[in-house]
Amino acid sequence: MSRETLHPPGWARARGYANGIAAEGRLVFVAGQIGWDADQRFGSDDFAAQARQALANVVAVLACAGARPEHVVRMTWYVTSRDEYNAALAAVGAAWRELMGRHFPVMSVVVVAGLLEPRAKVEIEATAVV
DSSP, X not given: OEEEXXXXXXXXXXXXXXXXXXXXXXXEEEEEEESBOTTSOBSOSOHHHHHHHHHHHHHHHHHHTTOOGGGEEEEXXXXXXXXXXXXXXXXXXXXXXXXXXXOOOEEEEEEOSOOSSTTOOEEEEEEEEO
């Protein structure tokens, strides 16, 4: 994979994401992953715990294509509560470093009224380039 992080001159440093990425290679698309386990059971209703599990699910799907977290170039997070997301940032950051390392793709976070699975508090979709 060829990859270049895009950062316009004079812009403040992006924190926890990249403003843009240019990449070449095999594309891998990961459908929205929520915070349940392989048996489709929630272990917790805590936002940070669900975010960690959703990230682990993304990593598991990536592995099926021979991709790793550093291959992710784009993520979209759908969250049901801005307040829960903001309150959990420290724990989400720790889970990110554990599962994704210090790799920061292009990301968007969208607050939604709800997700298809009623107990889900976060859904994460990703695109990787291998």
